[in-house]
Amino acid sequence: xxxxxxxxxxxxxxxxxxxxxxxxxxxxxxxxxxxxxxxxxxxxxxxxxxxxxxxxxxxxxxxxxxxxxxxxxxxxxxxxxxxxxxxxxxxxxxxxxxxxxxxxxxxxxxxxxxxxxxxxxxxxxxxxxxxxxxxxxxxxxxxxxxxxxxxxxxxxxxxxxxxxxxxxxxxxxxxxxxxxxxxxxxxxxxxxxxxxxxxxxxxxxxxxxxxxxxxxxxxxxxxxxxxxxxxxxxxxxxxxxxxxxxx
Numbered sequence: 001x002x003x004x005x006x007x008x009x010x011x012x013x014x015x016x017x018x019x020x021x022x023x024x025x026x027x028x029x030x031x032x033x034x035x036x037x038x039x040x041x042x043x044x045x046x047x048x049x050x051x052x053x054x055x056x057x058x059x060x061x062x063x064x065x066x067x068x069x070x071x072x073x074x075x076x077x078x079x080x081x082x083x084x085x086x087x088x089x090x091x092x093x094x095x096x097x098x099x100x101x102x103x104x105x106x107x108x109x110x111x112x113x114x115x116x117x118x119x120x121x122x123x124x125x126x127x128x129x130x131x132x133x134x135x136x137x138x139x140x141x142x143x144x145x146x147x148x149x150x151x152x153x154x155x156x157x158x159x160x161x162x163x164x165x166x167x168x169x170x171x172x173x174x175x176x177x178x179x180x181x182x183x184x185x186x187x188x189x190x191x192x193x194x195x196x197x198x199x200x201x202x203x204x205x206x207x208x209x210x211x212x213x214x215x216x217x218x219x220x221x222x223x224x225x226x227x228x229x230x231x232x233x234x235x236x237x238x239x240x241x242x243x244x245x246x247x
Contacts, residue, residue: 004033004034004035004036005033005034005035005036005057005058005123005126005127005130006035006036006038006055006056006057006058007024007035007036007037007038007056007057007058007059007060008037008038008039008040008046008049008056008058008059008060009021009037009038009039009040009059009060010039010040010041010042010043010045010046010059010060010061010062010065010070010073011039011040011041011060011062011065011091012041012042012062012065012066013062014041016062016112017039017041018039019114020037020039020060020114020119021037021039023114023116023119024037026116027116027119027120027123030120031120031123031124031127033127038056042065042066042067042068043061043065043067043068043069043070043072043073043076044067044068044073046059046061046073046077047068047073047076047077047081050077050081050083050086051081051143051144052143053140053143053144053145055145055147056086057086057087057126057130058086058087058089058107058122058123058126059077059086059087059088059089060089060091060110061073061074061088061089061090061091062090062091062092063090063091063092063094063097064092064093064094070090070091070092071090071097071101071104074088074090074101074104074106075104077104078104078105081144082144084105085146085147087106087107087126087129087130088104088105088106088107089106089107089108089109089110089122090106090108090109090110091109091110091111091112091114092109092110092111092112093111093112094111095111097109107122107125107126107129108122108125110122135149135150135151136148136149136150137149137150137153137165137181137184137185138184139163139165139172139174139176140174141174141175146172146174148165148167148172150185150189150190150200151202152167152168152169153165153166153167153190153200154166154167154168154199154200154203154214154215154216155197155198155199155200155203155214155220156178156181156190156197156198156199157196157197158177158178158195158196158197159196161175161176162174162175163175163176163177163178163181166216166218168203168215178192178195178196178198181198182198185198189201189202191229191230191233192226193212193220193221193222193223193226193230194220194221194222194223194226195223197220197221199212199214199220201233201234203215203216204234207234208222209222209227210222210224210227212230
């Protein structure tokens with residue numbers, strides 16, 4: 001097992017937390033995936049943990065908790081912490097929360113007592129949506145960590161101390177150095193064409209001596225220093241693609 005699913009359990013019932021830990025241990029064996037579990041007794045403790053920059057893939061969140069209940073914790077995670085990547089699964093003994101949960105985009109809503117079959121189904125769904133095994137680019141803004149699927153990145157653009165991640169469906173920005181981004185990717189799918197641009201070969205639609213056109217119709221310059229290497233990589237990629245298509 002070489003993949004890891006990070007799970008948080010938030011329930012003020014200690015016995016429930018211990019029971020879910022045992023269930024996840026069994027599920028780890030059944031699904032052939034490593035599972036790391038963190039247990040929290042309050043929504044406040046969970047939010048404090050996430051605010052420290054720790055990453056969680058999947059949160060099992062009890063609704064009926066004292067002080068900060070599950071719905072309040074879910075809203076804080078989504079709205080105040082701007083965490084839209086963690087999957088949230090609400091737990092309750094009641095079935096009357098559906099509309100209140102809608103705004104936090106939960107993955108599922110489980111009725112207590114929890115059944116192993118239902119939990120296993122949720123884990124499979126989460127694993128599928130997370131696409132464990134795909135490559136991700138991770139970056140930080142202040143103390144918060146974020147990640148985007150490398151396949152969705154068209155190119156990186158360096159502007160001063162800021163790096164723009166130009167995605168298929170938008171742009172994200174953080175402070176850093178393009179050289180460090182290149183080292184982090186360590187992926188031949190991305191090539192350096194200029195000191196300010198690192199592009200994904202997949203999204204190049206036109207190639208010229210001193211510039212490229214990307215899928216979004218943006219023209220990017222190829223510096224004199226990078227022209228030879230860029231041409232060699234593009235020629236090799238084109239040749240390999242031709243071989244695959246002719247088989």
